[in-house]
Amino acid sequence: MKKIAVFTSGGDSPGMNACIRAVVRTAIFKNVEVVGIMQGYKGMIEGGENFVPLTSRSVGNIIQRGGTILKTSRSKEFMTPEGRKKAYDNLVANGIEGIVCIGGNGTFTGAEIFYNEYKIPSIGCPGTIDNDLFGTDLTIGFDTAINTAVDAIDKIRDTADSHGRIFFVEVMGREAGFIALASSIAGGAEIALLPEVREDYTALVDFFKGRTNSKKSFTIAIVAEGNSEGGSTAIVENIKKQIPDFDPRIVILGHIQRGGSPTAYDRVLASRIGNGAVEALLEGRKNEMTGLINNQIAFTSFHEAIFSKKELNPGLLKLIDVFNC
């Protein structure tokens, strides 16, 4: 293999740049040319200036930067055979023999379909703040996102304490509660409402009814955006129906969790995974995601990474209740 491409796709995550840097420098170290594809699958379909040759210098001074220098998108067109044909033609025109894709579920779904049709090998790097990919203990960006969330929760605790208020803090995680669970433990929250756990509403209402009699002066409840009862606003509205003077504050952290300089942990993770992905591609591996399991590089088929369910740590779940005494 003499020329490979790298791109980022789906929701960006802090550490994607560190991963791009690792991919480019590993390839160059192995005498392989690298092309960066701007805007993910969208750029692959549009071709032209979206295909940018990358040198070691192109990825200088980016390890500390959030976002992705290659930009990203969620492409509907790549989900069509016509879109994928255009993408294939552009890859061939640019002499691309292998691909490293950095992203989440949607990215790997596209890569798997593409390989089945056109046989251009690809290896994935798990880049998503959600940490919802099977086959890696942590995804690139998760650690930074939970640190951002906890930093915000700490600030909210100050004002919650001063006013003796209840705060609902909504964190990201469309279908997974990893961010919510970790930030609940690290942020000292009393309640964590997660997509994976069906909430006992009566118990929740009882908790808030009893709260006025409890010794605690304030309460922090963390809600994952993908909670089965709806987001924090819907939950609060429901509780209000049963406790008319319920007057909490809601803070939706939103996309600030996706930005910012990656933590040292995310930079090291991204560097190891990016390096492992290129080595794997050059060894002839394909259709797999590179991850880190028990601190060792590990490979999981795209299919398994997408469709196997990564479970929340039950020990962590239990801690919420234990510490809520």
Ligand code: F6P
């Ligand atoms: O998948 C990562 C993620 O940040 C989710 O947590 C969130 O639901 C989604 O992306 C938001 O996507 P968008 O940036 O398209 O609004």
